Amino acid sequence: MNPKTSDLETPIRNVGKARAHVSQNEGLIFEQSAPGKRGMELPPLDVPAVDPAKALGSEFTRAAIDGFPEVSEIEVIRHFTRLSTWNYAIDLGMYPLGSCTMKYNPRVNEFVARLDGLANEHPEQPAEVSQGCLRILHDLQKCLLSITGMEAATLQPAAGAQGELTGLLMIRAYLESQGNPRHKVLIPDSAHGTNPASVVIAGYEVQNIKSNSRGQLDTDHLREFVTDDVAALMITNPSTLGVFEERIAEIAAILHERGALLYMDGANMNALAGVTRPGDFGVDVMHLNLHKTFSTPHGGGGPGAGPVLAKKILEPFLPVPVVVQKPDGTYALDHNRPKSVGRVRAFAGNFGVLLRALAYTLAYGPGIRQATEDAVLNANYIRKNLEPYFDLPYNLPSMHEVVFSDARQKVKGVNTMDIAKRLIDYGFHPYTTAFPLIVPGAMMIEPTESESKQECDLFIDAMRSIAAEADATPVLVKTAPHSTRVGRLDEVAAARKPILRWKPTE
Amino acid sequence: MRYLPKSPSERQEMLAAIGTRFVEDLFTSIPEKFRLRAPLDLPGPLSESEIIQYFQARAAENARGYVSFLGAGVYQHLRSVAADALIQRGEFLTSYTPYQAEFAQGTLTAIFEFQTLMSQITGQEVANASMYDGSTALTEAVLMAERLTSRRHVLVARSLHPEYRQVLNTYARNLGLQVEEIGYTACGQLDRAALKPETLSRTAAVVVQSPNFFGVLEDVPALADVAHASGALLVTAITEAVSLGIVRPPAEADIVAMEGQAFGIPSSYGGPYVGVIATREKFVRQMPGRLAGQTTDAAGNRGFVLTLATREQHIRREKATSNICTNEALYALAATIHLCLIGKEGLREQALQNLAKARFAQAELENIPGVRRVFTGPTFNEFALEFPRSVKMINSELLREKIIGPFALGTQYPELTKRAVVCVTETTPRGEIERFAAAVRRILERPV
Numbered sequence: 001m002n003p004k005t006s007d008l009e010t011p012i013r014n015v016g017k018a019r020a021h022v023s024q025n026e027g028l029i030f031e032q033s034a035p036g037k038r039g040m041e042l043p044p045l046d047v048p049a050v051d052p053a054k055a056l057g058s059e060f061t062r063a064a065i066d067g068f069p070e071v072s073e074i075e076v077i078r079h080f081t082r083l084s085t086w087n088y089a090i091d092l093g094m095y096p097l098g099s100c101t102m103k104y105n106p107r108v109n110e111f112v113a114r115l116d117g118l119a120n121e122h123p124e125q126p127a128e129v130s131q132g133c134l135r136i137l138h139d140l141q142k143c144l145l146s147i148t149g150m151e152a153a154t155l156q157p158a159a160g161a162q163g164e165l166t167g168l169l170m171i172r173a174y175l176e177s178q179g180n181p182r183h184k185v186l187i188p189d190s191a192h193g194t195n196p197a198s199v200v201i202a203g204y205e206v207q208n209i210k211s212n213s214r215g216q217l218d219t220d221h222l223r224e225f226v227t228d229d230v231a232a233l234m235i236t237n238p239s240t241l242g243v244f245e246e247r248i249a250e251i252a253a254i255l256h257e258r259g260a261l262l263y264m265d266g267a268n269m270n271a272l273a274g275v276t277r278p279g280d281f282g283v284d285v286m287h288l289n290l291h292k293t294f295s296t297p298h299g300g301g302g303p304g305a306g307p308v309l310a311k312k313i314l315e316p317f318l319p320v321p322v323v324v325q326k327p328d329g330t331y332a333l334d335h336n337r338p339k340s341v342g343r344v345r346a347f348a349g350n351f352g353v354l355l356r357a358l359a360y361t362l363a364y365g366p367g368i369r370q371a372t373e374d375a376v377l378n379a380n381y382i383r384k385n386l387e388p389y390f391d392l393p394y395n396l397p398s399m400h401e402v403v404f405s406d407a408r409q410k411v412k413g414v415n416t417m418d419i420a421k422r423l424i425d426y427g428f429h430p431y432t433t434a435f436p437l438i439v440p441g442a443m444m445i446e447p448t449e450s451e452s453k454q455e456c457d458l459f460i461d462a463m464r465s466i467a468a469e470a471d472a473t474p475v476l477v478k479t480a481p482h483s484t485r486v487g488r489l490d491e492v493a494a495a496r497k498p499i500l501r502w503k504p505t506e
Numbered sequence: 507m508r509y510l511p512k513s514p515s516e517r518q519e520m521l522a523a524i525g526t527r528f529v530e531d532l533f534t535s536i537p538e539k540f541r542l543r544a545p546l547d548l549p550g551p552l553s554e555s556e557i558i559q560y561f562q563a564r565a566a567e568n569a570r571g572y573v574s575f576l577g578a579g580v581y582q583h584l585r586s587v588a589a590d591a592l593i594q595r596g597e598f599l600t601s602y603t604p605y606q607a608e609f610a611q612g613t614l615t616a617i618f619e620f621q622t623l624m625s626q627i628t629g630q631e632v633a634n635a636s637m638y639d640g641s642t643a644l645t646e647a648v649l650m651a652e653r654l655t656s657r658r659h660v661l662v663a664r665s666l667h668p669e670y671r672q673v674l675n676t677y678a679r680n681l682g683l684q685v686e687e688i689g690y691t692a693c694g695q696l697d698r699a700a701l702k703p704e705t706l707s708r709t710a711a712v713v714v715q716s717p718n719f720f721g722v723l724e725d726v727p728a729l730a731d732v733a734h735a736s737g738a739l740l741v742t743a744i745t746e747a748v749s750l751g752i753v754r755p756p757a758e759a760d761i762v763a764m765e766g767q768a769f770g771i772p773s774s775y776g777g778p779y780v781g782v783i784a785t786r787e788k789f790v791r792q793m794p795g796r797l798a799g800q801t802t803d804a805a806g807n808r809g810f811v812l813t814l815a816t817r818e819q820h821i822r823r824e825k826a827t828s829n830i831c832t833n834e835a836l837y838a839l840a841a842t843i844h845l846c847l848i849g850k851e852g853l854r855e856q857a858l859q860n861l862a863k864a865r866f867a868q869a870e871l872e873n874i875p876g877v878r879r880v881f882t883g884p885t886f887n888e889f890a891l892e893f894p895r896s897v898k899m900i901n902s903e904l905l906r907e908k909i910i911g912p913f914a915l916g917t918q919y920p921e922l923t924k925r926a927v928v929c930v931t932e933t934t935p936r937g938e939i940e941r942f943a944a945a946v947r948r949i950l951e952r953p954v
Binding site: 028029030033036037038039040041042043045046047048049050052055056057059060061062064065066067068069070071073076077079080081083084085086087088089090091092095097100102104105106108110111112113114115116117118119120121122123124125126128129130131132133135136139143146147158159160161162164165169172192193194196197198199200201202203206243244246248249272274275276277280281289291297298299300301302303304319320341342343344345346347348349350351352353355359361362363364365366367368369370371373374376377378380381384385396397399420421424429430435449450451452453455456481484485486487488489490491493494495498499500501502 | 507508509510511512516517519520521523524525529532533534535536537540541542545546547548549550551552554556557558560561562563564565566567568569570572574576578579580582584586588590592593594595596597598599600601602603604606607608609610611612613615616617618619621622623625626627631632633635636638639640641642667669670672673675676677679680681682723725750752753754755772773774775776777778790796797798799800801802803804805807808809810811813814815816818819820821822823824826828829830831832833834835836837839843845846847848849850851852853854855856858859861862863865866884886901902905910913932935936939
């Protein structure tokens, strides 16, 4: 049995990055509600009032909502401010989640997204009074095409996974136009879970292919799988091991020989921007995660945006509408595209996210290469400094992230999740655990370019210290975190008898 | 570069620690011929003030200072400064999906509150942590109905938002799902007579929107009875969520797909918004998207975690209920804060104001010779009008007076040319409604 926290030496009084600090207790907002309180007032009604029962018929009306909150403005401010202090955030420090690219979210992007004239535009308003919005979209398309080396773009997909689906639908429509949509899409075993899930929604069958012992896609092995029934290969490059697929051009050629296409999951574009372009190494279609590489805030899980970039052959199949510049220089939404895959989302996409991504790109310009270099530098610096302490299952050059495993700590019964939880006590957010699936006990670390040498050094110190603890006092690591408001939560109970909403007590 | 926290000498130090001198050495795994030699062709770099100037210039090219009578799925409602200030706290804005629960209790608690509010508002038992938007929530709700019934036929009201129908068709096409459209009656509601038992018996879901695209409220309980009698589910879309301040919630529906933009989220030229799926407890395991659930730690403290993850793509891959990963958490938070502020009484008052103003506008417009209501069914804050001249012409004249006119139905509904849907909310001042009506009158009085 695990000893109680109080029985342990829990050295969180003062470590390099963090020390203990009081946080406020706070119940649910519903528990603070009392009849007659409110946090917002409306201007008086300036037209005659209407009786809803008469206007709509009593069968169409409802009474006030039972249990709905009644609280004042100050209570709402305190409530959500208190909750916010229970979170970790990039604004507090390094967020080394592999594959997530948690970089700094510039504040000016928040400012410009809120400008009157941008924040309050209606997506159905006429193009003649939307030229500013349309130009923003068009300018962003041009930037993304330049960065990726592709030839056609849509900004409509709401997130990376929807971008994947959109790209697959475009592949399908293209192959259909060639006479046969085919049945299968190949996915390496190192891929993100969204890839196979998107393939299924696109109406394809997933065929998983194994990586070789170096974690790379084996071209001979691939050749066996690429038949005339394969529509595409979905590849993440750099792979989820943070390693560039060295034979990417050959992979593209193998697919193209058999009339299949190469889809690239651009989740790891932060390793490539300004250094190399997917369009140059044979990619036919790809998506970008603007909430990763292009700095738009994650906001606790979203929103994102997943633009799709494609080669010319796929352009006719882009979702409608497409943002175009007309010969007279004005911008418009083109709906008249008979070969389009259709619409994947209402309106013009997550405009507010797209706008922020453009602000980010403009801030760097061609200097975006420096960001990429710093991201790769940070990952390699951390790798070098942690290699003596943690197992590195695939010893290939790392790009923007490095994947260790818990193999050495496991002998003491300490696994990747334990180490991750212990990092919290050192003032860091955990790295990504248990992914990619090809690494048992994976510890996937992506520092991004936003971290200073000092922050990287603190992280390295914390990881080394945890490695020592795992050896000397494994129980300390296994029962972490010791410094948070709540300890490890009972996830099994949560799933067995789900409580998914608050209810008034009887 | 202001976003990069390293000095040149620190970079050198780090390279030295790695055991190399040049940063290029870190990129040797990229084949030489694919490494860029020249800088990218990109505008910039821009300083902060130049970025602001660029976007201010773009804002000036839009409809700033115009009054709008457009609804059609996106609504201008009151927003509060407090909600916008709170969602800009770095701890919310710059945190990740709360997979590490101990370090993300703030986000998780707020999601739990969001799920509660959405359940209360929709009259459903459970709601998820958000979808991309209303259109994709609707599509996912239909796919969920397909899984629940193992039927592959869907009956969709023609009065469902046209863009929602288009999104559904994009998804349905490759999944072998048959989507059949059901027309509307003179009162603007789904034509129940067109729902034949022989079709319903192989139908996964009947899909309606209420208030529908014409602004008309659907008779949800009656539709639920018809669908249920043949083993089909009723999926109800809601685009104007503020209506639920006074309109009876679709409690009889099996799945509700809602756009939450109306809850204090700016229109922002189409997004980001916040989609919601709400449903019955017994269907929760077929629900797409993240869910926060209540639990305890070893010491008995209440806490929240993401739960029932075996529905999701990161666990189930090709067997997941959906491919959704990133959702709209920050705007779910914005809606949560907004609803806490406006509260029980405020939401009702807001809905009543919408109803009153829309009725006032309708009366003003119907006073104009040749202008008349299209549908007789009950409406909330949108209503369809027929005009004696082309809506396109009227709207382009209105634009000269800095008025964005109503949504012209002719493009999406060829049978409804010269008809448009007018939207009026609590933010439309009476004076602007009167100015709009006077302008329409003037335009229509002009000789052809």
